[in-house]
Amino acid sequence: MTPLRGEFAFIDLLAKSVAGTPEALGLADDGGVLWLGDGRKLVVVADMLQAGVHVMENATAAQLTSKALRANLSDLAAMGAEPAFFLNTLCWPEAPDDAQMQALADMLVREQNRFGAALIGGDTILGQGPLTVSVTALGWANGPLLRRAGAKVGDEVWVSGTIGDGWLGLGVAQQNITDLPDADARFLRERYEYPSPRLALGVRLAPLAHCALDVSDGLIADAGHLAAAGGVQLCLDPQRVPCSPAARHWLSSQENRPQALEQLMSGGDDYELLFCADSTDHAVIMAIGSELDLPLQCIGQVLEGHGVMLGELKTELHHPQTSGFTHF
Amino acid sequence: MTPLRGEFAFIDLLAKSVAGTPEALGLADDGGVLWLGDGRKLVVVADMLQAGVHVMENATAAQLTSKALRANLSDLAAMGAEPAFFLNTLCWPEAPDDAQMQALADMLVREQNRFGAALIGGDTILGQGPLTVSVTALGWANGPLLRRAGAKVGDEVWVSGTIGDGWLGLGVAQQNITDLPDADARFLRERYEYPSPRLALGVRLAPLAHCALDVSDGLIADAGHLAAAGGVQLCLDPQRVPCSPAARHWLSSQENRPQALEQLMSGGDDYELLFCADSTDHAVIMAIGSELDLPLQCIGQVLEGHGVMLGELKTELHHPQTSGFTHF
Numbered sequence: 001m002t003p004l005r006g007e008f009a010f011i012d013l014l015a016k017s018v019a020g021t022p023e024a025l026g027l028a029d030d031g032g033v034l035w036l037g038d039g040r041k042l043v044v045v046a047d048m049l050q051a052g053v054h055v056m057e058n059a060t061a062a063q064l065t066s067k068a069l070r071a072n073l074s075d076l077a078a079m080g081a082e083p084a085f086f087l088n089t090l091c092w093p094e095a096p097d098d099a100q101m102q103a104l105a106d107m108l109v110r111e112q113n114r115f116g117a118a119l120i121g122g123d124t125i126l127g128q129g130p131l132t133v134s135v136t137a138l139g140w141a142n143g144p145l146l147r148r149a150g151a152k153v154g155d156e157v158w159v160s161g162t163i164g165d166g167w168l169g170l171g172v173a174q175q176n177i178t179d180l181p182d183a184d185a186r187f188l189r190e191r192y193e194y195p196s197p198r199l200a201l202g203v204r205l206a207p208l209a210h211c212a213l214d215v216s217d218g219l220i221a222d223a224g225h226l227a228a229a230g231g232v233q234l235c236l237d238p239q240r241v242p243c244s245p246a247a248r249h250w251l252s253s254q255e256n257r258p259q260a261l262e263q264l265m266s267g268g269d270d271y272e273l274l275f276c277a278d279s280t281d282h283a284v285i286m287a288i289g290s291e292l293d294l295p296l297q298c299i300g301q302v303l304e305g306h307g308v309m310l311g312e313l314k315t316e317l318h319h320p321q322t323s324g325f326t327h328f
Numbered sequence: 329m330t331p332l333r334g335e336f337a338f339i340d341l342l343a344k345s346v347a348g349t350p351e352a353l354g355l356a357d358d359g360g361v362l363w364l365g366d367g368r369k370l371v372v373v374a375d376m377l378q379a380g381v382h383v384m385e386n387a388t389a390a391q392l393t394s395k396a397l398r399a400n401l402s403d404l405a406a407m408g409a410e411p412a413f414f415l416n417t418l419c420w421p422e423a424p425d426d427a428q429m430q431a432l433a434d435m436l437v438r439e440q441n442r443f444g445a446a447l448i449g450g451d452t453i454l455g456q457g458p459l460t461v462s463v464t465a466l467g468w469a470n471g472p473l474l475r476r477a478g479a480k481v482g483d484e485v486w487v488s489g490t491i492g493d494g495w496l497g498l499g500v501a502q503q504n505i506t507d508l509p510d511a512d513a514r515f516l517r518e519r520y521e522y523p524s525p526r527l528a529l530g531v532r533l534a535p536l537a538h539c540a541l542d543v544s545d546g547l548i549a550d551a552g553h554l555a556a557a558g559g560v561q562l563c564l565d566p567q568r569v570p571c572s573p574a575a576r577h578w579l580s581s582q583e584n585r586p587q588a589l590e591q592l593m594s595g596g597d598d599y600e601l602l603f604c605a606d607s608t609d610h611a612v613i614m615a616i617g618s619e620l621d622l623p624l625q626c627i628g629q630v631l632e633g634h635g636v637m638l639g640e641l642k643t644e645l646h647h648p649q650t651s652g653f654t655h656f
Contacts, residue, residue, distance in 0.1 A: 032448025037366030048417035089376035118349035120360025129457010
């Protein structure tokens with residue numbers, strides 16, 4: 001038996017032994033896809049989240065379910081699909097009272113209206129251990145399917161929004177970061193707890209980008225996934241990585257700022273889209289960002305090789321010291 | 329706020345507040361359905377299972393995932409759909425070793441081949457608490473959709489296979505039942521751990537039965553669901569409830585046999601199909617059972633009224649003393 005190491009080794013093992021059907025996309029992407037007779041594609045993704053792992057231990061069922069839904073919608077966005085439906089399974093650690101059930105129902109109504117994804121099924125159980133939620137989201141891809149593989153040497157590497165807020169928000173929630181102004185702390189915690197799936201962007205990128213994924217394991221780790229899937233190297237320029245004002249405030253208080261910036265690039269939970277596109281499409285992509293009122297930043301370049309390098313483009317590069325989150 | 333009581337009250341609350349889209353089927357069935365442009369229907373179901381609740385505490389990830397998959401396929405069967413794909417999310421309580429990962433992958437290959445459902449996605453996390461699995465299964469319904477609602481006064485009530493084995497198997501696994509011959513104990517435990525989704529039957533029943541569900545909460549509780557959905561009463565004759573030889577051995581050792589029989593009718597985890605059909609279709613249904621080599625037994629009748637009554641048909645009826653399993 002080949003020795004396995006951790007989460008990605010497990011996915012590789014499954015991909016080799018189980019994922020024979022084309023709909024599985026070799027388990028290489030965030031979900032599977034059904035090609036329907038009427039020319040449409042139905043993308044299906046599933047993620048499990050647990051209190052104490054993906055949200056704070058004392059998070060409510062409504063909070064955890066909201067984040068689980070948004071993480072799944074982010075996976076749909078990364079594949080260029082528009083959300084349509086979702087199913088939600090939930091394990092309560094103890095029997096919920098009326099107020100908890102009402103809060104969950106209210107949240108589901110709110111999120112359903114916000115994202116245009118309708119709850120069509122699920123399951124609730126009473127179990128042991130922390131609150132645990134699994135969401136399956138289904139969405140329509142009417143254009144080409146965005147995949148992790150496809151980066152081409154010479155492509156520009158882009159990221160949406162800002163990087164590091166989710167990780168800083170976790171630090172705020174855990175009271176590891178206590179020296180920020182209240183407004184910054186609130187902003188970062190909101191970014192950690194209620195990520196914004198970049199749905200409109202995903203659909204616009206589908207016919208344009210060569211590859212994409214959503215940044216959940218951390219920018220560097222996820223860039224590594226694009227590099228591996230494409231058989232190329234991604235070179236990222238830390239100085240170009242977009243940070244929110246709150247993250248810049250935090251950065252300015254850090255002694256070793258290059259190292260601190262690398263931490264932001266290694267934290268997870270950004271739920272921004274990372275994608276590669278032809279450099280001739282630079283202006284088109286900038287225009288999409290303006291149109292959607294969502295900053296899009298070119299942060300690097302695709303080179304021959306493998307893995308991720310950090311450095312100012314066309315100058316000396318160095319290997320990142322940290323890496324992203326894996327579950328085991 | 330309306331007071332809520334338990335699992336079904338929660339589903340009712342969700343159904344009222346969230347399930348506006350036709351694809352949700354009012355959250356009244358085991359899953360949702362997508363009507364596709366090419367005339368096909370895609371049925372989507374999701375169930376979460378946890379070690380210590382749905383399987384023994386010391387069950388392996390492979391065992392739990394197998395049962396979760398089969399429970400979902402049983403939901404597809406109950407709606408008349410043929411399985412096509414599934415997604416699997418799993419929370420490991422501790423980092424799995426190579427052998428555990430390999431065993432899970434091997435099981436997935438086995439089940440995939442057995443049931444014709446291909447893994448197309450999922451997620452694995454490392455968390456706290458017991459092993460927890462959520463499976464989403466997708467299947468094609470090419471005929472009419474089987475639903476919980478639809479029982480008509482005068483219909484016959486049918487059940488497939490045998491009832492009570494799952495509950496007895498749990499008793500064996502928990503060592504609450506220790507006085508059975510080894511072969512019986514093994515059979516019952518197998519029925520508890522590896523339920524058989526009645527997929528071929530579901531497809532055959534779709535154009536014929538007026539309503540159906542799979543027996544997971546217990547025969548009496550699930551008959552109550554059909555009664556409530558149809559606005560009718562289901563009268564079940566305990567003497568007609570089909571029991572396996574192993575269950576009959578256990579029954580014969582019980583002092584109060586009518587009460588013991590009612591326990592078998594209240595235990596969960598049967599994963600047999602319970603359905604109602606016109607009495608003029610009696611012979612057709614018997615023929616389907618013969619063809620599929622799966623005993624189908626007429627166990628009762630649909631009457632005016634509500635709820636479930638037990639009794640020899642056309643004689644005095646009594647309300648069941650016990651009821652099925654609810655999660656909270």
